[in-house]
Amino acid sequence: MTDRFNFTQSLICVACGDILVDPITLSCGYTVCSHCFPVSSPISAKKAVFRCPVPHCESPKHLFGPELLVDTTVLELTNLLRNYLPNCSLPPSPCEEMDTNKNSINLVANAVIPLLTCRSCSSPVVEPTTTPCGHTFCRLCVLQFKIDTDQCITCYRPLPKFSNLLAQAPNHLIARVVKDFQLSGLLPCNTFQTPLLDSINLQQYNVPLFISGTVILPGQSFRLPIYAPNHLRTFRNSLIPSSRYNGLCLASVHRSRPQVAQFGTILQIIGVEHRNDTLIIDVVGVDRFKLENHEEQDETTLAANFEILHEASIRQLSIEIPNSPPANDHLGLQKQQEQVSQYTVDLAESILQFIHHLSKQSNMPAGSLHTQTAGLLGPLWLESMKSLHGPMPSKLNPTAVCWWAAVVLPVSHTDLYLLLRTVPIIDRLELVISWMQNLQSQWERCRSTAIHAFSQVAQQQQ
Template sequence: MDTTSPHYPQTDDSHLHALNTVPTPRSNRVLSSPPHDVVRLIQCFHCSQPLRAPLRLPCGNAVCRACLPPIHRRTGITYPANEDRKQGFTCLWEGIDENCAGEHCVADCGGDILLARLVDVFEEVLGASSTTVQGGFRVIWHSIERDTGKWIEKSSTCQGRGLLEGIYDLAKRGLFDYDASEVKYELDGHVKQDDGVLSKLMDAMQSELDCHVCYSPIVDPLTTSCGHTFCRGCVIMIMNHSDLCPVCRRKLNVDSTVHVEPSNQRIAGLLETLFPEQTASRREAVAQEGADTDNDETKLPLFVSSLSLPTVPTFLHIFEPRYRLMMRRVMRSRNHQFGMIIPNRGGRSQGVLGRSRFMQYGTVVVVERYEPLPDGRSLVIVTGQSRFKVLGSEFVDGYHIGRIQRVNDMSITEEERQESMETSALSGFNETNSSDKEKALDAMSTQELFDVGQNFVRQQHSQGAAWLQPRVLLAYGGIPDDAARFPWWFASVLPIWEEEKYELLPTTSQRMRGHEPKTYISQSVVVGAFLAILMVQVATNAGQVLRTRWRERQSQQRVEREQESPQPTSESPDEAGLNEEPARDAG
């Protein structure tokens, strides 16, 4: 917009104050943006009227609930396998906003409580204002005609109101387009913005834009699934202690996506437009606080030993003096957490760590059970919570303390988009053809990958596989029905090398982890065949040993019986009377 245009209000006593100045005193507040830019923040993109029952979208935008685009059945989506995720729509911001994926799931949309309240504030202050001025103004703008896609010039006239109130009134009547550009004002009489109305609006808005966690102006606003809006940093802090909303106590499902979830663009825009200086100051303070606290929060003692995976238990016997000390310190800490990481046995380069003693990725574990023994050793049961990447480390009292960065999964929306793209692009490959096997694997849906792994485990369990004995299932739990937990459980119980299981830790999607069981299955078949051959050999050797020992024992018993029985005396046949002839009769 050309603010030097003769159609734009000038800075004399009979016109609106310059809109590019931001006086700090409350008594002399003026807008740093044109009135139409302020009103646009609460306008609907589709109907151009103030938002009615605003619906938040996964891309961070908002639309009237009644203006939601037509809903269609989504295809190529199998994970998560919820019925409410099978309905979607094409977003109005497709191709306009780079944060918009184009298609959204209806289940990912929801009410925006704060935005609805702010729209009400606009109505209370601007819509119900009784302020009247002499004359009026005419606003001219260019807009795209939706039927033809051509730019056309439009105009509207407002009488008896200031600029901000007038633009709001035009928007309320559907006479000012959301996408208006090259906006010009033609003033009629002494039209200016009433600073009292502006101050009243800003005062009412400021009281609503405080975070309910830190009680300060919201920074980087994030709207949760329940519809409440907080600072992103406050949501992260909440999720470290609880998964419930601090306002309504509903369960929050943003743990793995809280760092990548788009900000609420309407709330952020209102803060930047109405309170630019306060917002900048608050953002700077939060950044400094984050720099100070992140160093403590991202430092974690590292136990270089065995592999631990998220959601599954690991059983530890702590006997080394250095790790005894570490465990005592962990148990004195508030969260009872430390990092599990495996040694770098192959001496491979680990990114910025170089050829470190341990691998670059690990798992944050929390102590579930701690049993100290009289001699200083301890038995510990831990459960994996999240994954991390080691950025650096220091050696303290014999063990490593790592500077870590959390590894998060991509959002469910991105997960679904990836599945849809792969299955649609790679469908039709012949899995029997060796050259197409890898592509056929990519063409399988996420649910099919999960079913392959789960069916294999059930088959092995029915055949009495040694790695699925009752004691194993008692320790790690039964076969999970949750596709998100299954890869971690499967890798934990499968008897393969830790280095093979380690490849799961850097993955950022359920679909990527779903590919691993196919590899594990082929490996486990080889392992199973090897174990079967080994058992046959052991059984054969044992049988031979038993038969040899049995024969030796039988021979020894026969000798002993012969030694105990008396030997018979030797006689001639005549003496024994065996050859006597019968006596003949005398004649």
């Protein structure tokens, strides 16, 4: 069509090398002909386990299929190609493409543009995501209507799991055609840029806040049930499509008196479940932010200006230490940085040692009583914490250690909020250590009381 791109080349099946016939798009983002997609056994048909027909596919697993409907966008593109461009049954040489007359270029372009436009936002599709029902939308658009209705807005079929939509690769073929058309000037460049939580700025303006009853820390997984219609409305109003976090987010602040808190956490939505009238939202904390000001937009929406807090890496820590002696030369500065890094790692290590200490079996004589009490604080406790909050981080990642320990230890919302608003990592680690010191005495007393109580019950039963 033009020297900038090769439309026909884009519509070739990566498996058989011919123009696509009844194209289907897999979750790895590749499009193949239906007949090039082998379904070998009934077991594989059920479990979505199959060998991808794309030789260079690097996806470890495919999220849905093999029962996929025809990719309607790609089908229409191949139909256009067959109708307007002659001799297209074989991959054409570049000269053949150049020979194609200008008229058919315009005809094709006019017919192609609506196909590359997202039905949801009416812009050229961004990060095209193709559902198993064969319809393609922008990635952020499909995530949005997964939450809204749980249906494809074109055919009303149910959508796959939210986590699958998140993990799905963009439709490579459509992404390439969109890019080629944009480079050729036939399609407008994407004006669709997420205005909030974009990838460039830490300073954010006019972001809707999500007021939560819980302090959620970075790295923490949390399940938000949304019940009542007004709650649902508030939730929808505070949803933020974000390019920075590549999905839908909430800017969550703890409901604290008399005004909203000064610090909050960006929550990334990683799971959505529709259960009758309840919406279950799985979120994970990503970054903290510091509020500058906020105002009520309407009854259900608070909008705020805030700064996303950039987490200092271990190497940058020395600047956070008050009263540290000025380093006169480069070597001195480097030495000072190394000391601070070491100190931070040491703090993280003592937190991890404390958690290991809590998870040790008690030194009670082995027996049935011990196995019951160990569940409160011993190895079972640590195992359940790991399954809830992920594996214990390494001491070389003090930031992760601090958040992980805070989620695992039994501390109040007030304490968690204090941690959230403490900026320097060393101060945060020291705060966690101060909790540990309080807990240690209390905890061991509780544990011996519990063991004592159990042993009395057992004696009475004998």
